[in-house]
Amino acid sequence: MDWTLDCPACGATKAPDPIDGVCACGKPWLVRYPARDWSQLTPASLTPEPSMWRYRPFLPLTPSEAPVSLGEGLTPLLRVGRIGETLGARDLWIKDEGVNPTGSFKARGLSAAITRAVHGGASAFTLPTAGNAGVAASAYGARAGRAVRVFAPETTPKTLLDQVRWFGGDLQLDPGHIGDCGKRSRAWAAESGAMDLSTLREPYRIEGKKTLGLELAEQFGWTLPDVILYPTGGGTGLIGMWKAFNELRDAGWVRGKLPRMFTVQSEGCAPIVRAFTAGEQQATPWADPWTVASGLRVPGPLGDALILTALWESGGGAVAVPDEELAAAATEHSRLEGLDLSPEGGASLAALARLLADGTVHPDERVVAFNTGAGWLYR
Numbered sequence: 001m002d003w004t005l006d007c008p009a010c011g012a013t014k015a016p017d018p019i020d021g022v023c024a025c026g027k028p029w030l031v032r033y034p035a036r037d038w039s040q041l042t043p044a045s046l047t048p049e050p051s052m053w054r055y056r057p058f059l060p061l062t063p064s065e066a067p068v069s070l071g072e073g074l075t076p077l078l079r080v081g082r083i084g085e086t087l088g089a090r091d092l093w094i095k096d097e098g099v100n101p102t103g104s105f106k107a108r109g110l111s112a113a114i115t116r117a118v119h120g121g122a123s124a125f126t127l128p129t130a131g132n133a134g135v136a137a138s139a140y141g142a143r144a145g146r147a148v149r150v151f152a153p154e155t156t157p158k159t160l161l162d163q164v165r166w167f168g169g170d171l172q173l174d175p176g177h178i179g180d181c182g183k184r185s186r187a188w189a190a191e192s193g194a195m196d197l198s199t200l201r202e203p204y205r206i207e208g209k210k211t212l213g214l215e216l217a218e219q220f221g222w223t224l225p226d227v228i229l230y231p232t233g234g235g236t237g238l239i240g241m242w243k244a245f246n247e248l249r250d251a252g253w254v255r256g257k258l259p260r261m262f263t264v265q266s267e268g269c270a271p272i273v274r275a276f277t278a279g280e281q282q283a284t285p286w287a288d289p290w291t292v293a294s295g296l297r298v299p300g301p302l303g304d305a306l307i308l309t310a311l312w313e314s315g316g317g318a319v320a321v322p323d324e325e326l327a328a329a330a331t332e333h334s335r336l337e338g339l340d341l342s343p344e345g346g347a348s349l350a351a352l353a354r355l356l357a358d359g360t361v362h363p364d365e366r367v368v369a370f371n372t373g374a375g376w377l378y379r
Contacts, residue, residue, distance in 0.1 A: 018120035038251030098374030112208025128181030131160035138169030199234035213244030231344035242310035266291035293343035345371030
């Protein structure tokens with residue numbers, strides 16, 4: 001393997017094991033590629049395969065390995081003029097992750113995580129979920145011929161739970177929140193030997209989510225937008241994109257200023273917003289989390305420091321919106337453009353309205369708002 005694992009928290013580094021977890025300090029590993037000289041590559045080096053795996057030069061896959069894939073990635077980047085006119089943003093785009101094979105951006109991360117784990121010898125998986133990750137893990141587990149146990153809060157939207165069962169996931173419901181589900185999942189991993197696929201408790205979901213940034217850059221002709229609004233629960237997508245943008249700049253594929261990254265959360269569960277507003281480098285877990293946007297109901301993200309680092313380094317920020325605003329934005333803007341926005345996608349647009357109103361985002365800036373999943377999964 002021509003990559004290493006680095007821990008930003010304590011500075012440790014090591015060669016990858018067949019199946020990797022977290023650093024001994026308890027924080028997430030990040031994948032680094034010191035043996036790859038990206039400066040010798042050009043965009044013409046990308047493969048023609050119709051999935052996120054066309055970005056193999058930037059991903060943890062050796063030439064002899066095949067990915068566990070369902071055709072994830074290569075999702076639409078749509079200019080939304082009517083929504084932009086309504087909000088006062090003249091160059092607004094939506095990256096629509098709801099058209100992925102399992103209905104959300106989680107397909108990217110779970111494809112990468114299960115690919116590496118299968119090549120490392122994993123025979124079964126377990127994870128907690130707010131919904132979409134459980135669906136994706138069940139589907140990609142089935143694709144790989146591996147059993148998956150999924151722990152989900154009882155309050156998870158029924159359609160998402162039905163999808164977990166449809167793909168063969170062993171669904172275990174819990175009366176608490178995703179943090180409680182995480183404890184049960186880790187206990188099951190210790191008891192059964194199943195690999196824990198919890199967010200950031202292995203290093204490769206970030207690499208799959210990193211393709212969000214790689215793809216966005218390519219779709220804009222190897223340029224980058226001014227502002228990115230990202231609905232943030234566990235935060236792997238935001239962390240992955242920031243990693244991707246820096247790698248692209250190191251490779252010379254993009255130049256100039258990187259995008260300002262904005263975390264978007266619900267007022268009912270906003271640990272990153274609270275930490276950023278207080279000028280902190282880490283977040284305190286949120287007590288009694290609740291939001292209709294189940295993907296945002298993550299009270300204590302393990303990658304809090306990495307998320308906040310991306311916000312501080314990029315000159316971005318963090319915004320919390322009430323459930324009423326994000327739900328109304330999802331409904332209103334879906335009907336304006338024919339998109340199927342999830343509550344999380346609605347949160348991005350509700351946050352943009354606030355950022356435009358207070359002058360944080362200028363009407364002429366190029367803005368990308370993420371719709372991280374399909375709205376039908378919540379109905």
